[in-house]
Amino acid sequence: MSRKFCLAGRVHFKGYVPPDDLKVYYRECSVAVVSSVWPEPFGAVGLEAMRHGIPVVGFNAGGIKEWLIDGHNGFLVPWMDRAAFAARVEELLHDKPLARKLGEQGRQMTADQFKFSKYIDALEKLFARVVDETRQPAIA
Numbered sequence: 001m002s003r004k005f006c007l008a009g010r011v012h013f014k015g016y017v018p019p020d021d022l023k024v025y026y027r028e029c030s031v032a033v034v035s036s037v038w039p040e041p042f043g044a045v046g047l048e049a050m051r052h053g054i055p056v057v058g059f060n061a062g063g064i065k066e067w068l069i070d071g072h073n074g075f076l077v078p079w080m081d082r083a084a085f086a087a088r089v090e091e092l093l094h095d096k097p098l099a100r101k102l103g104e105q106g107r108q109m110t111a112d113q114f115k116f117s118k119y120i121d122a123l124e125k126l127f128a129r130v131v132d133e134t135r136q137p138a139i140a
Contacts, residue, residue, distance in 0.1 A: 026052035031092040034058035050106030073106030
């Protein structure tokens with residue numbers, strides 16, 4: 001498609017990017033786009049961008065709405081509304097103070113709600129609950 005739209009000189013598909021190199025990309029990034037139109041189970045790539053202070057624009061597909069709060073850490077666009085999606089990306093590219101504000105709010109949200117240690121604690125509690133439930137006798 002990049003050749004079809006004469007973007008081959010401007011669009012590059014990097015494939016696997018090592019974590020240290022990925023940090024450089026995030027430092028240079030203005031906005032992250034999550035253009036999935038299928039029902040993402042969660043869409044963790046947006047959280048990764050937010051962890052780096054990058055605002056996100058994404059379609060309201062699947063679990064994305066669990067972490068992308070419209071107007072708080074980016075923009076949640078109605079599913080398949082391409083014009084609105086493009087407008088929101090454009091808005092963040094042109095309004096740097098807004099992009100910084102949403103990016104910082106996203107960084108704070110990931111620090112508060114999606115810390116890895118918090119995730120591990122919740123997972124351990126889930127496992128403990130399941131084990132406890134299997135040990136309890138069935139009530140007839």
